[in-house]
Amino acid sequence: MKLALLGGGGFRVPLVYRTLMSDPSPHRVREVRLFDVDPVRLGAMAKILDSLAGGDPAAPAVVVCEDLADAVRGVDFIFSAIRVGGTAGRAQDERIAREVGILGQETTGFGGISYALRGLPVALDIARTIAEVNPEAWLINFTNPAGIITEATRGVLGDRVIGICDSPIGLARRVLSTLETAELVPAGTAGKVGIGGGEVRLDYIGLNHLGWLQGIQVAGRDVLPELLARPALIESFEEGRLFGADWIRTLGSVPNEYLHYYYYARETVLADREAQQTRGVFLEQQQGAFYSDAQAASPEEVARLWEQIRRDREETYMATNREAAGGVPRDESDLESGGYDRVALAIMHAxxxxxxxxxxxxxxxxxxxPFLPEDAVIEVPCLVDSRGARPLPVSDVPGHGRGLVQSVKQVERTVIRAAHEGSAELAIEALALHPLIDGVGTARRALALAQDTFGQLSYLR
Structure with a gap:
């Protein structure tokens, strides 16, 4: 197989390449094409992949492409993980959010909407290029906000677009690892999640970064009640410590970690305001130094530096949420990178x-x-085969979450309309309707500041 990586200078590209290298299949990926608009970042990633390959003739060949059409022409799969505006854009979103007194997280609320409005025109151009030069290719989307970008690009490529995220898989693994430790499920059960096998069935539904794990079938038995019956067990893994055993037992399900922004909105905004620097500023400084140092370093030196910085990123992930929850630490097992790379590989082989x-x-x-339009993109367990991905039967969205899902989906679809129509008023409508943004006045102020900051939003009129 041949694979194109769009956003090929992105920091997590080596995770994908390492997973491809570990694939023993006779149908494994043998050529990886990297495309990025930033040649410095692209050069750094090419060095790291060269070091990872280590001269192994079986390692996927790496081809650096300067033209998008050349990158996607003739490949079987396209993995898109672009970030329009880069980490500097994320830092600016957080600054604007602080100024108007709302949450600035990059995929939720104002930050997610601003990010989407910058990224949608580019994502749609990519989809149109794929449709023109390689309409039989499959687009695996990891570009955030993943739900919005996936739904918008489906309008061009249809069912050949599949969105992925590592959050729900990570959640299920942590729950099962906890149950393994308590000897409530067989050892090794957690490792069977997210790699394509069907031995573990997950009952999960929602939107991207807004979903609930409502059941886990292991050998035909739902083991989630075993967890919910034990408060101490709940608070032994990350989401349990983040939300607290009492709230998880009240919900009767385990929420995706990003729901912390909704369930503890005031506490998170306060923690974010009191933080010495926002997550975006931290990443901007960290990655800026990395890509600068990478230019003069050897492939081996760049690879070592990348691994060190990757670990620092994981240690500080969702730091303000953990601070808002009382200073929740991260376990060593939480520092393992999400696993979206393995999900992508499983999709390709399926x-x-x-x-x-x-x-x-x-x-x-x-x-x-059932309360959403048939074509609305949701996050749900799927059966994947040569025909693509199709939702499996799961429990409906829990009653306590339906209003939230319906409101956020309406916001997502309004954002897509705003991008298609170049409408600032629709962008304001999306912002004002979001549950984490308090009113039309705040929405207008936030969008005005974003338009003053980002040239990419000049199309909104």
């Missing part, structure tokens, strides 16, 4: 080899959430 796999993905719901 489609290319017609070997059915079960994975949590972002796809058109087609009735899985």
């Amino acid at each position: 489609i290319a080899d017609d070997e059915p796999a079960q994975l949590i993905l972002n796809v058109a719901g087609r009735g899985a959430a």
